[in-house]
Every structure is written in C-alpha cells, then in structure tokens.
Amino acid sequence: MNIIGIILFPPIAFIIGIFFIGLSRRIMARIQWRYGPPITQPIIDIVKLFNQSSVSHGIIFGLGIILSLAGSIVVVLFLPLGKICPISNSGGLLVILYLMILMPLGAALSGGEAANPNTSIGISRKLILALGYEVPLLLILLAVMTYYKTISIVEIVTMQQSVGWSLISLPLLLSGIAYLFILPAILGVRPFELIQAPQEISSGPIVEYGGKFLALATIQHAFGLFIGVALFVNLFLGGGGIGSISTQLGSILTSAGLGCIVSFLTGLIFFLKMLVVFVICIFINAVYPRLRIEQAVKYLWKWPTMLAFAGLVIVFIIRR
Amino acid sequence: MSLELLLIIAFSSAFITYLLGKLSHRLRDFFAVFVSCALVVIIALFYGKPVGNTFYLSFLDLSLFLRLNTLSWFFAITIAVVGVLSIIFSLSYMKRKERTDFYYLMMLLVNAGMLGIVLSGDLVSFYIFWEVISWSTFLLISYNQGSALAAGMKYIIMSVVGSVAMLIGMLSLYASYGTLTISELAVHTSSTSFGYILFLLILFFVTFGIKNAVLPFHSWLPLAHSEAPSPFSAVLSGILIKMGTYGFLLVMYVIIGLKNFLTLGQGLLSFHYILSVFGAITIIIPTFIAVIQDDAKRLLAWSTIGQVGYIILGIAFGTSLSIAGGILHFFNHAAFKALLFMVVGAVEYRTRGVRDLNSLGGLIKKMPITFIGALVGVCGLIGVPLTNGFVSKWLIYKALILEGSPFLAFAALIGTWGTILYSYKLIHNIFLGQLPDKYKDIKKAPFSMQFPIIIFSLIIILFGILPGIPLKIINTIVTSFGFESLNVTLWGIASETGALNTINIFAAIIIAGILVWLIFKAGRKSVSVAQDDNYAAGAYVPHDKYHYTVNFYNPLYRMISPFLRDFVDEFYTKLAGWGRNLSSAVRRIYTGYVGDYVIYIMLFMALLIFIQLKWSIW
Numbered sequence: 001m002n003i004i005g006i007i008l009f010p011p012i013a014f015i016i017g018i019f020f021i022g023l024s025r026r027i028m029a030r031i032q033w034r035y036g037p038p039i040t041q042p043i044i045d046i047v048k049l050f051n052q053s054s055v056s057h058g059i060i061f062g063l064g065i066i067l068s069l070a071g072s073i074v075v076v077l078f079l080p081l082g083k084i085c086p087i088s089n090s091g092g093l094l095v096i097l098y099l100m101i102l103m104p105l106g107a108a109l110s111g112g113e114a115a116n117p118n119t120s121i122g123i124s125r126k127l128i129l130a131l132g133y134e135v136p137l138l139l140i141l142l143a144v145m146t147y148y149k150t151i152s153i154v155e156i157v158t159m160q161q162s163v164g165w166s167l168i169s170l171p172l173l174l175s176g177i178a179y180l181f182i183l184p185a186i187l188g189v190r191p192f193e194l195i196q197a198p199q200e201i202s203s204g205p206i207v208e209y210g211g212k213f214l215a216l217a218t219i220q221h222a223f224g225l226f227i228g229v230a231l232f233v234n235l236f237l238g239g240g241g242i243g244s245i246s247t248q249l250g251s252i253l254t255s256a257g258l259g260c261i262v263s264f265l266t267g268l269i270f271f272l273k274m275l276v277v278f279v280i281c282i283f284i285n286a287v288y289p290r291l292r293i294e295q296a297v298k299y300l301w302k303w304p305t306m307l308a309f310a311g312l313v314i315v316f317i318i319r320r
Numbered sequence: 321m322s323l324e325l326l327l328i329i330a331f332s333s334a335f336i337t338y339l340l341g342k343l344s345h346r347l348r349d350f351f352a353v354f355v356s357c358a359l360v361v362i363i364a365l366f367y368g369k370p371v372g373n374t375f376y377l378s379f380l381d382l383s384l385f386l387r388l389n390t391l392s393w394f395f396a397i398t399i400a401v402v403g404v405l406s407i408i409f410s411l412s413y414m415k416r417k418e419r420t421d422f423y424y425l426m427m428l429l430v431n432a433g434m435l436g437i438v439l440s441g442d443l444v445s446f447y448i449f450w451e452v453i454s455w456s457t458f459l460l461i462s463y464n465q466g467s468a469l470a471a472g473m474k475y476i477i478m479s480v481v482g483s484v485a486m487l488i489g490m491l492s493l494y495a496s497y498g499t500l501t502i503s504e505l506a507v508h509t510s511s512t513s514f515g516y517i518l519f520l521l522i523l524f525f526v527t528f529g530i531k532n533a534v535l536p537f538h539s540w541l542p543l544a545h546s547e548a549p550s551p552f553s554a555v556l557s558g559i560l561i562k563m564g565t566y567g568f569l570l571v572m573y574v575i576i577g578l579k580n581f582l583t584l585g586q587g588l589l590s591f592h593y594i595l596s597v598f599g600a601i602t603i604i605i606p607t608f609i610a611v612i613q614d615d616a617k618r619l620l621a622w623s624t625i626g627q628v629g630y631i632i633l634g635i636a637f638g639t640s641l642s643i644a645g646g647i648l649h650f651f652n653h654a655a656f657k658a659l660l661f662m663v664v665g666a667v668e669y670r671t672r673g674v675r676d677l678n679s680l681g682g683l684i685k686k687m688p689i690t691f692i693g694a695l696v697g698v699c700g701l702i703g704v705p706l707t708n709g710f711v712s713k714w715l716i717y718k719a720l721i722l723e724g725s726p727f728l729a730f731a732a733l734i735g736t737w738g739t740i741l742y743s744y745k746l747i748h749n750i751f752l753g754q755l756p757d758k759y760k761d762i763k764k765a766p767f768s769m770q771f772p773i774i775i776f777s778l779i780i781i782l783f784g785i786l787p788g789i790p791l792k793i794i795n796t797i798v799t800s801f802g803f804e805s806l807n808v809t810l811w812g813i814a815s816e817t818g819a820l821n822t823i824n825i826f827a828a829i830i831i832a833g834i835l836v837w838l839i840f841k842a843g844r845k846s847v848s849v850a851q852d853d854n855y856a857a858g859a860y861v862p863h864d865k866y867h868y869t870v871n872f873y874n875p876l877y878r879m880i881s882p883f884l885r886d887f888v889d890e891f892y893t894k895l896a897g898w899g900r901n902l903s904s905a906v907r908r909i910y911t912g913y914v915g916d917y918v919i920y921i922m923l924f925m926a927l928l929i930f931i932q933l934k935w936s937i938w
Contacts, residue, residue: 112752212843
C-alpha cells in the first residue's frame with residue numbers, strides 16, 4: 001500500500017495542482033468577462049517549454065530549481081491524502097514544516113545565481129512575506145499540536161474523524177479562522193502576489209527562467225498550490241473524512257473487502273474539500289489589488305496573528 | 321595515558337610551539353598541527369573509558385583532581401576537533417600577519433585551557449583553567465589592535481565580573497561543605513535549603529551566562545567575534561563560549577542535581593522555566609538583530625547569540641529530550657558556526673580583508689568549494705532536514721510541544737525563520753549575484769583553508785543523516801544526570817508520540833532529486849550566458865552596478881529596526897559612563913591644599929565621635 005502511495009502521490013498532486021492553475025485562469029477570465037484559455041493550457045505550456053531553448057546562468061541556477069521541485073515532491077509524500085500517508089512516522093508535522101523550507105530555499109539559490117536585481121528583489125520579498133505569514137502560521141500549528149498532544153499529522157487527521165473537524169471544534173475555531181486569513185499569503189495569490197508582481201519587477205524570481213527552467217518552476221508552483229491547500233484541509237477540515245457516519249460506512253466497506261473503494265472515496269472527498277478552499281482563494285484573488293510588502297506584513301502581523309495568538313492561549317489553558 | 325599527561329602535553333606544546341617559531345616558521349606550523357592532531361587521537365582513545373578522580377596536586381588544604389566522564393569526553397573531543405581544524409585554517413590565514421608565534425601560543429593555550437576545564441574534577445582547577453582561557457582569549461581578541469583593543473577590553477571586564485561571581489560561589493560552597501571536589505559537592509547539596517541553591521544558581525548564572533552570551537550578558541560578543549582573527553572566531557563561537565554551557569550542565573545537573581534543580585519553584589515561576597524564558601528571549605532578539613547587520617562576521621556573531629538561546633532553552637527546560645537536543649545543538653553549532661566563520665575568513669583572506677556584505681558578490685564562480693561549505697553551513701544553521709542542525713532543533717521542539725510549552729516552542733520556531741533571512745542574505749550577498757570587476761582575478765581559497773571547510777561540511781551532513789552516532793553518546797550523558805533513557809536508533813529517535821527517521825527523509829529526497837534531475841536532463845539543453853546578459857525589460861544593463869544587495873530586507877528594516885536597539889548594551893555603556901563621572905567627581909576632593917585635607921580629617925573624626933555618642937557602638 002505504501003509503495004503504491006509513494007508512486008501515485010506525486011503524479012496525483014501534480015495533476016491536482018496543474019488543474020488548479022488551469023482552473024484559476026479560467027475562473028479569473030470568467031470573472032473579468034473573458035472566455036479564458038482551455039483548462040489544459042498549463043500542461044500544453046509545460047510540454048512546449050521543455051522543447052524550447054533556454055539560457056543558464058550557472059550550475060546552481062539549475063540545481064536550485066531541481067532542489068525546490070524535489071523538496072515539494074518530498075513534502076507531498078509526507079502529507080496524508082485521504083486515508084493514506086505514504087511516509088508516516090518520520091518526524092511528523094515538524095519535519096513537514098522544515099521540508100517546506102526547501103522550496104523557497106532552492107528557488108532563492110537559483111534566483112540568486114541568476115544575478116538579476118529583479119530576482120533578488122523578488123526573493124527578498126518572498127522571504128519577508130514568509131516571515132510575515134510564518135508568525136501566525138506557527139502559532140496556529142502549535143495550537144493544533146498542543147490541542148491534539150501529538151506532532152504526527154496522521155494522528156491529527158485520524159483524531160478529527162472521531163471528534164470532528166478542527167475548524168468547527170470550539171477551541172481551535174480562532175486558529176482555523178486565522179489560517180483562512182493567511183491562506184492567500186501562503187499560496188501567493190493576490191493581495192499577496194507581490195513576489196512575482198509582473199508590472200513591478202518583471203515576475204521577480206522567475207524573470208531569468210526560460211524553456212525547461214520555466215517548465216520546472218511551473219510544475220513546482222503546481223505542487224506548491226497543492227501543498228498549501230492540502231495542509232489546511234488535513235489540519236482543519238478533517239482530511240478525507242466527513243464525520244462519524246462516513247467512518248462507520250468506511251469500516252463496513254473495509255470489512256467487506258472493499259478497502260480500495262474506501263481509499264478512493266476518501267481521496268475524492270479530500271479533493272472536493274481542496275477545491276472549495278482553492279476556489280474561495282481565487283475569488284479573493286480576483287477582487288483584491290496587490291498590497292505593498294510592508295502593508296502585507298503589517299496585515300499578517302495584525303489580525304491573523306492576534307486571532308492565532310488568542311487561539312493558542314485558549315488551547316494552552318484548556319490543555320493545562 | 322593518564323589525564324595529567326594529556327594536559328601536560330597540551331600546555332607544554334603551546335610553549336614549545338612558541339619557541340620553535342623563533343627557529344623556523346615551517347617547523348612551528350608543522351608541530352602545532354601535529355600536536356593538535358595527536359590530542360584528537362589521544363582523546364578519541366579515551367572513548368568509553370571513564371577515569372575517576374585522579375589526584376594530581378594539593379593546593380592550600382585542597383586536593384585537586386582530574387576526571388573524565390562521558391560529558392567531559394564529548395566536550396573534549398569537540399574542543400580537540402575544532403582546535404585542530406582552526407589551527408590548520410590559521411596556516412595560510414596568518415601567513416601575512418605579524419606576531420604569529422604569539423598567536424599560535426595563545427591558540428594552543430586556549431585549547432589546552434578548555435581541555436583543562438572539562439577534565440577538572442574540582443572547582444579550584446576549574447577556576448584556574450577558566451582564568452587561563454579568559455586571559456588568553458582577551459589577548460587573542462585584541463590581536464588585531466585598533467578597534468580590537470576596545471572589543472577585548474569589553475570582553476575582559478565582563479569576564480572578570482563573571483569570574484568574581486564564580487569565586488564568591490566557590491568560597492561559599494567551601495565555607496558550607498569544606499570541599500570543592502565536584503563529586504563530593506554533588507552528595508552534599510542533595511539536602512540543602514531552597515534559598516541557598518537559588519543563591520548559588522544565580523551566581524553561576526552570571527558567570528556562565530556571561531561566557532555563554534545569554535541575554536542580558538551578551539554585549540561583549542558581537543564586538544569580540546567580529547574583531548578577532550577569523551580562525552579564532554571559529555574557536556570562540558564554536559567551543560569557547562560553550563564552556564558556559566558545560567558550566568551550566570555541571571552546576572545544574574551534576575552539582576545541584578536534577579531533583580533540586582527542577583523542583584526549585586513551581587510552574588511558571590520555577591527557576592528552570594525562567595531560565596528557559598531567558599533562552600527563548602536570547603533566540604528571538606539577537607536573531608532579528610542579525611538580519612539587519614551588514615558586516616559578515618558581525619552577522620555571524622549575532623547569529624551565535626541566537627543559537628546559544630536554543631542550547632540554553634534545551635538544557636534549562638529539563639526533560640531528557642530537550643537536554644539531549646541542547647547538548648546535540650552545542651556540538652552541531654560548533655560544527656556549522658566554525659565552518660561559517662572559516663568561510664567568511666577565506667573570503668576575507670582572498671579579498672584582502674573585505675567583510676562588508678554590501679560590496680561583495682558573485683564569488684561562487686571564483687570560490688566554488690568555499691560556496692559549498694557556506695551552503696552546508698547555512699543549511700545546518702537553518703536546520704534544513706539532512707543536516708545536523710535539524711535533528712537537535714527537532715528534539716527541542718518536540719520536547720517543548722509535548723510538554724505543553726507552546727509559547728517557548730513558538731520563540732524557537734520563529735527564530736528559525738529569522739535565521740533563514742540572515743542566512744540567505746549572507747550567502748546571496750557574498751556568493752550569488754553579479755561578480756564585481758575588482759574581484760575578477762580572485763583565486764580560490766588555499767588548500768589549508770578548504771580542508772577544514774570540507775571536513776566540517778562532511779561532519780554536518782554525516783550527523784544529519786545518521787544522528788544516532790552523537791545521540792548515543794548524549795543518551796549516556798542524559799541518563800548519567802538521572803533522566804530516563806531515550807530510545808535512540810542510528811537514524812533518529814523511536815517513540816510513540818512521533819518518531820524521527822532521517823533515513824526515510826534521506827531516501828525520499830535523493831530519489832525525488834534524481835527523478836527531477838532526469839526530467840531536467842530530458843529537456844532541451846540550455847546555453848550558458850555571461851552574467852551581464854540579463855533581462856532588464858528592454859532597459860540598458862549598467863555594467864558592474866546591476867546588483868541588489870544593499871539593504872537587502874529594506875521593507876523589513878524599516879518596520880522592525882526601531883524595536884531592535886540593543887538596550888542592554890546601551891545600559892552598560894551608560895553604567896560605565898556613570899562610573900567614570902563618579903570617579904572624576906571623587907577625584908575633585910584631592911585639591912592639593914593641606915588645609916582641605918586637615919578639614920577632611922577633622923570632619924571624619926567629628927563623624928566618628930558623633931556616632932559613638934549617639935549609638936555607642938565601640
């Protein structure tokens with residue numbers, strides 16, 4: 001089962017991520033009264049880019065983007081999707097948190113080697129923004145880990161199947177709301193699109209990419225979207241479960257020898273939850289203008305941080 | 321081989337090196353490297369062979385002892401390894417400098433003194449070796465003269481304050497128990513009053529806090545680290561300040577003992593919790609001060625203070641996981657911080673003394689090995705998985721989260737994200753970006769500099785993938801303090817509440833990396849271009865100025881810099897100013913007129929008579 005998971009998970013994550021990119025362009029187009037590209041456009045672009053010529057600025061220029069993409073694939077393997085988690089019990093949420101550093105780190109190394117001020121400005125903004133949203137995000141994750149008294153993400157998902165989603169369980173409500181507030185920043189959509197900011201810094205970190213570099217960067221972006229949304233769904237929307245009835249149904253089906261169907265169904269539910277969350281983020285993306293970096297950090301350190309802090313205090317008092 | 325002989329070799333070789341230097345520099349260099357290597361081998365041979373109290377000297381009425389247990393072995397081997405590598409690094413770094421004989425004498429003396437500290441079996445020897453390193457450190461910090469003299473002076477003044485505190489603590493211990501042997505003190509203190517233990521802990525907190533640069537005693541460190549010669553900065557940051565950590569462990573868990581220490585006060589007001597809070601503050605503030613530094617060594621110095629916070633937080637929090645994490649972080653920090661100081665030293669050597677992060681750039685093309693060293697060191701510093709820093713931080717976080725201290729855990733975690741900011745700035749501003757014209761002809765670092773950089777990089781990666789090797793030794797230390805044993809495996813920790821398995825992570829990253837690399841290779845081949853061949857939206861690319869490094873995190877600076885003044889240092893400076901004013905005021909009474917002095921005497925006599933009449937004391 002685990003081997004199948006390891007082989008299947010990255011392609012599934014890739015397909016979902018790339019579908020999200022296509023979908024977001026489509027929805028954005030409709031909101032703006034345009035027709036929009038076909039939903040398969042990102043895949044067509046990637047295939048085309050692999051066949052195009054490109055320029056390289058050195059070894060790290062390539063290795064950085066490889067590291068970034070490899071890092072995101074590894075994170076995917078540590079995230080439970082529905083009922084299955086390919087590599088569990090290897091350090092839990094803390095390892096995921098630290099593996100997620102590989103993505104910006106690889107991109108930053110590659111961008112630095114590009115020796116273009118636009119990339120450097122983009123990376124500087126990316127790291128500042130990351131610091132901005134990590135403050136509330138860490139408070140939220142600590143509240144979750146303290147509440148469930150474990151650092152294992154698989155256990156957090158399992159426990160939600162018996163006690164209900166974290167988002168609607170009262171002690172974690174504030175943390176969940178705070179997480180929703182910072183989700184656009186984590187995904188890098190407007191109003192937090194300042195890393196790429198095409199009109200200001202010519203797409204920032206990816207300005208020097210062309211051909212296969214740009215293709216890998218797009219794939220990495222797809223994985224990044226998947227990870228950002230999947231982490232939220234796992235921690236606050238109960239992963240692949242929809243309450244105790246589904247758990248009972250699942251155990252009946254499993255005992256009847258239909259374990260595969262259960263895995264498929266939980267996976268499907270997981271995907272639907274991700275879709276809802278992502279579409280909400282696209283709507284936010286469609287209506288808001290871009291913030292400046294100071295405004296973004298000020299926003300992130302104000303309301304979401306206060307909510308997350310209050311959430312952590314509540315959990316801390318309950319669990320003492 | 322006995323412990324006395326080990327120390328005799330260590331100390332005498334320092335002086336022999338000095339004398340050999342008068343004959344021939346090559347001979348001196350060879351001897352210094354040889355002796356430091358020999359020390360590593362000798363200490364390595366002691367592994368697993370604890371030595372009980374060995375009497376070596378009698379001083380006043382006290383017997384002085386040496387002893388070796390797992391704790392001191394672990395510190396000793398770290399000292400010896402960092403020592404030998406820094407000596408090797410010095411070979412080319414010090415080549416163009418003056419007074420090199422003196423430099424080697426002091427370097428070897430510092431190493432010998434530190435070995436003495438960890439091998440001491442009683443507090444008198446501890447104090448003597450402590451003073452040896454304090455003074456030789458002072459001489460090394462001020463080696464470069466000029467502004468280094470002020471840095472050294474600041475260090476030695478704070479160090480003397482610490483020594484005095486330790487002396488008071490020792491005298492009071494001697495007055496109470498009549499012995500200063502560590503093993504006997506440990507027996508005596510088990511039945512001591514609450515107040516006395518608190519008194520001792522506060523005294524030793526001042527001593528070791530100053531050496532270890534815990535907030536609010538950190539203010540000597542940024543100056544000292546940036547002014548000292550780079551190989552010595554590596555020793556200073558890597559191991560010398562960790563003598564404070566050793567002292568903390570010794571006082572808290574050996575002399576005072578686990579039970580007394582952890583039951584000192586209750587809940588949030590217990591001593592160990594307050595010390596943990598000090599650790600947490602020491603993580604946050606210096607980390608963000610490091611982000612706004614422009615001098616490479618100053619940045620690393622502030623980063624050192626921040627990392628010390630993790631160590632203090634780990635050992636003060638007082639569970640077996642957190643202490644294992646704290647001790648492991650001591651070792652890891654010694655490796656990656658020594659490495660980073662050497663990287664900066666190599667850059668400084670090749671660019672003839674440039675440490676300013678705003679004027680470097682693009683050196684990756686000229687110094688590739690040094691860049692790899694910097695990258696590995698920075699990854700260790702951040703705690704990227706598969707480097708050793710990750711394991712120790714993971715242990716500390718897990719202990720903090722599962723023991724219900726999420727706020728301390730938050731301080732530690734957010735420190736990591738600050739670390740990412742300054743680490744990337746360090747790497748980007750030195751090695752990435754555009755190569756300025758003036759560094760076009762720079763050569764790669766000499767072999768004697770690359771060798772320690774490579775060794776440290778290998779250590780960082782090896783112990784990141786197989787953390788079980790040091791953890792096994794640390795587990796022995798932790799159990800010797802009386803904590804429950806950890807379930808250590810070769811690749812991490814097995815546990816019910818979340819295990820660590822670095823092999824899984826390693827395999828996943830390697831396989832994913834190869835996979836992506838294959839996809840990358842399958843794409844059409846790319847063409848290498850010059851660094852000026854950049855996209856500038858159709859604008860002209862200004863030659864030699866197309867670089868974004870100055871004020872790298874400018875938006876963040878503007879937001880946080882008002883909060884990041886070093887209030888403690890300002891307070892100390894003010895205190896020193898008051899002292900100076902007071903002294904000059906006192907000096908005014910020496911007017912030089914005999915009549916004035918007679919009046920003073922008369923007034924004093926009158927005061928004495930008044931006191932006697934009023935209260936009849938005598």
